[in-house]
Amino acid sequence: MFITFEGVDGSGKSTQLRFLSEHLELIGRKYIIVREPGTTEVGEKIRDILLDRNNTAMSPVTEAMLYAAARVQLIDEVIKPALDKGVTVLCDRYIDSSVAYQAFGRGLGVDAVLKMNDYAVKNCLPDITFFIDVSPEAAGERMHSRTDLDRLELESLAFKDRVYQGFLYMAEREPERIIRIDASGSKQETREKILSHIGRITS
Helix, strand or coil, X not given: CEEEEECCCCCCHHHHHHHHHHXXXXXXXXXXXXECCCCCHHHHHHHHHHHCCCCCCCCHHHHHHHHHHHHHHHHHHHHHHHHHCCCEEEEECCHHHHHHHHHHHCCCCHHHHHHHHHHHHCCCCCXXXXXXXXXXXXXXXXXXXXXXXXXXXXXXXXXXXXXXXXXXXXXXXXXXXXXXXXXXXXXXXXXXXXHHHHHHXXX
C-alpha cells in the first residue's frame, strides 16, 4: 500500500506517520518511510533549496517545478521499486501538498499544478491519504516555541489559511482516497482514529 500524510505545518502529520509505522512494525508488515521533498540524494539537495529561508526571491513556478522534480526522483528511485516488492510506503507529503501550497497558497491554480505533476507522478498515486485536519491557527500555536522555522513555515497566516483551504478542497474532491482526521484532540486520540481506519482496510 501507498499511504500519504498531509496537513498544514504543525499539524502533527509526521508524528502520526511515526505512530503508524510503529503499528506496522508490531503487526509484522514491511514498510519504508519517505518524505517530500527529500529522501533521495537529489531530493534532499532540492529540499535544501526549497526550504532555505534566504531564498525569498524564489518564483512560485520555480517552487512548484522543484517540488515536482524531487517527486520524480523519489518515485523512480524509491517509491515504485518498494511498491513493486509489496512493501508498504508511508510518505510525509505528496501531490496534495503541491495543490495546497502552490495552487492555493501561491495562487498558481489547481489545473496548472496538477498538469505540472501529471508527468511527474506517472500514475503513482496513494491508496490512502490521511489529511491531519488542524487549523493554521492551532498549528501555529504548536510551533510557537520553535526557532528553526524554514522558508514555508515562516509564511504569513494568510498564506497558511489559503494552504488549509487547498487541503479542504482536495478532501472534498477525492473523498474515496483522502480520509479527513479531526486532530483537535490529543496525539493519542488522533492515533486511534487513524488506526481504526487502518484496521478496516487491512483486515
